[in-house]
Amino acid sequence: MLKVKCLFKRAGCAGFVGLLAALSCLGAAPAQSAGTEFKKDEAGLYSDVFNDNIYYEFVDTLNFENLYRKISGKKARAQDVNVYDEVPDSVFFTNRHARKRLSAEELARGYRENDGPDLSEALTVVSGKSEGMHPGFFVKDKRGDLYLIKFDPADNLELTTSAEIIGSRIYHAMGYPATQSDIITVLPSKFVVSPDAKFYDHTGFKRPLTAEKLEELLLFIPYTDEGKLRANAIKILSGDNRGPFGFRGNRANDPEDQIPHEHRRELRAVKILASWLNNYDARRSNTMATIVTKDGQSVFERHQMDFNASLGAGTHEAKPPMFTHEHMLDYGEGTKALLSLGLWEKPWQKRWREAGEQTGSPAVGYFDNREFNPGKFKTQLPARAFKNVTRADAFWAAKNIMAFSDDDVRAIVKAAQYKRAEDADMIAKVLIERRDLIGRYWFEHANALDNFDVKGGKLSFEDLAVTYKFEPAAEASYKVAVARMHGRKRRAVTAFESSAPEISLDSAWFDGAETVELTIRVLRQGWKKPGPYVRVLLDKSAIKEIRHQD
Template sequence: MDFRSRRLGYLLAAGTVLGLGACAATPRPFPAQPPMARDTDLRSVYVPCRVEPSKKDPNHIVCAPEAYVSPLVWDAANNSLFRPLARVFAVDPAGEATNVNSFDEVADSAWFTNRMGIRPIGIEELMRGACEPALMLDDENAQDGTWVIDQGKPNGASPGFRVNLPGKGKYMFKADSKEQPERPSAASVIGAAAYHNVGFYTSCEQIVYFKPSVLKLTPGLRFEDNSGIERDFNKAALDKVLDIAAKRGGRVRMQASAWLPGRLIGPFSYDGTRKDDPNDVIPHEDRRELRGGRILAAWLHHFDAREQNSMDSWIADDKKNPDSSPGYVRHYYLDTSDCLGSEWDWDAISRRLGNSYLLDFGDIGQDFITLGIPTRPWERMKRSPGHEIFGYYGVDEFVPDQWKNEYPNPSFSRMSERDGAWMARILSRFTPEMIATLAKMGELSKFDNTEYLAKVLEGRLVKILERYLLRLSPIADLRLDGPNRLCGTDLAARRMVRDPRSFHHSARLSNGANLPVSELTNGDFCVDLPPTAPATYVQVYLWDAVAKGALVAHLHAPNGQRGYFLAGLERPDPGN
């Protein structure tokens, strides 16, 4: 059953309850069925075929969506200028996300796979990210001339080249900048691991240290630079890239990004749908994972979260023929190298990143009205002495719900309190040990930089949890422990967002009757439910004495079944 069918079922169920109000006093908004766990956009579909000539076959047939090209200048202008102006005259209230199931979560889909939000993630899995063992490079034992360069890096801020390794596949190698050595590659690996473990599809990112002699340059290569001019990628161009890269003991440090599987068909947009994908039916700006991604981006300072840093891939059922149907489109987040404090050449812009859009009409208007007298956050920004490679990435001036990316993102702009709280519940599962591990994954030369990075990641996360776990209920992981015992985990208590002594759990039925609660450890607690009767339906309200909002659990006791069935969860907004 897809999301639209499920919502229709809810409406029909609610209509039935209203029509039978004289016979049943308790509303039943949730049917007695499990939440939707898998989106139908993972099903294989057919798309029309077309002739798309290739170098090897002028009559090559492609049965996949066409590639979408996203010009950076147009995307920036559209979201900074044209879209805001259009919305002035539009009747388009930003409601709640539409791909949310009956447990206030999102299903596994072509966009998102529930990982740490539903099960424990170990340190080894955290570090692996999207890198399967077969994709890991053995830079220590690589033989001379075995890493074949078959393409120059076409564009982007980081210089690099593509390497083709027989039996491994293709990798894009990118060098760090001289201005912030080691930060871009560290950010790529740490950011990709964070995005992957949260649940997004990402590329496999790893840091490699290799001898220049392992490279073999294919003659006659060309590449297109940022200005669109085609140039030779020869030994001089290669030497220039290697000269920029950081070094350690005669070895070159670079970031290696494994090529994505399938047929690449261009980036996804943060609004609308892909018209040539039959599975793509929910407007992207109304998808919770894309909206809630704003909180993850704020944590990592991923201000460059825009459609050019994403990629759609057609995953054909026939792995030997990636251009064939049936298949489905998978959506990837790419390039987190601008996370953790990337800077522009213009310091005034670097200070504003995260605090103001590049073209921010709200800030322009406020400066005009106030004559620019009030001190703005970016005027207080300071680099941490000794940790300049992280630019202005810090904790003191970070305000989670005021964070902004480079220019408006349609999905981020529509994020609701529920979307932000959903992402915060997932992020709360990053323990201090896991955050320390993320920092170590950057393989930074200076231990002080690793310690500083862990401190900033933890500090920014604490601010996020304080903002988004203390309004709507942070209680999650509800499960039935026996026929009449409901248990849950208070994520705010587990992450110690407040003094543990502040948390005290209570429960009552919708009729006001209090229920016994047993406090366990590590934020866990259980509630004793009343005995069931045939066709019983109850609503249990749960509080933790810290968050303003309650969690409402809807439970059935269907005829012929012993014990309760958890049908749905709600987190009512308590207001300001």
């Protein structure tokens, strides 16, 4: 039996990603302009572990700037924000739901290149695929479109397929280019093996994929009560696959990629979004850059992908208890455990004990909010961009997450097609609670003032902590310091306190000044001192700049 279960196992994940890259190029010529060459980056779990959890962990300790910032606590400001402290649209991110609300139907559809695989005829299996014992394969439909077919673990029908749907919809609605993913439910006979199909066996060698081998594989796939197979059909991205783009460095010869990824706010914010979705597997190999032709020019598109380890799902089982609490190789946690001689009960161990060492239903897995701390969430591997997250970055991410209403969350969860209403309700409940935990945490640790506007001689703003009812309006006090600005020279004018989210602008402040700077801090009941600042630079008629403290 073990031999059969390992039938599609191969040596390492790099081969799988390489296969995905090759398939994405079938029928699509590289879209490169004359004189421009973009090197293809390789990917794989093994290389990710070595680079992010070993090599860069050591090398970064030798970087004096990183060492200084770690000791001083002064993190580098994101380099891609505009003068209003927002992330402009780019190939990495397009402002969507927080800027203009998507309908329930749009949220449920997610990213689209077509309406999903054509199931009017057989799906031709062109290659086998497996990660460990989590099988799947690549297919081509009647139209010639390529899809990666991924199944749930044997004992967890709906676990990973639902996580993939919910994750891809939320990433897309937030603004990240994601992948198109659909749920299909078909009979095993829907899959027909191509004569040229290959797979990697458990020894790592490529073998012919036959109908008999495919039938053996499907013995270990969970079936629905109707005797059908449920799977994710993930469309292979259009364009020429150039591999992952990751969370550090940049491609110097790409005009759209001049800022190191560790200094891009939207890539730092992936950590905050991952904490909402419980996505432990946000790492370099789960990003993909493709070259497409637009208006005769070769441009990169950068997609986030592979969300089936979100929510309560692991790769091929319910999420293990330590995931999201520790990195794969967590030197800090390991040292604390060693020094305590194993007597210290870690937060994830306490959480697991309180859960009775039991996960939820097979479709939900291990997903709750016990011991969840938004500031301490960890992905499988450390990433430089995630380490660089500042309060301003996290505030930006949190306010985008808070833009998802309860009904929005339920609409997205509905797209995951849980059979049991109890499972769908549980997932929605935990996501809604966790959204609020993230908002409350980061609105407290950063300055929660937003939506500034000048009208009628007044500067108005919105206190998001009050808007979302995390704090009572009556207990908020806004400390304001006014300064005249001449270039970089600042001269203090006055300081006062406001109990309302608006400030009357005194015309005398502008006398002899190029601009006026207002530094605003919030003091709430129970706080010993005001929180971080937000600085607003303005002239007599308009706001010139907004900057939240990092």
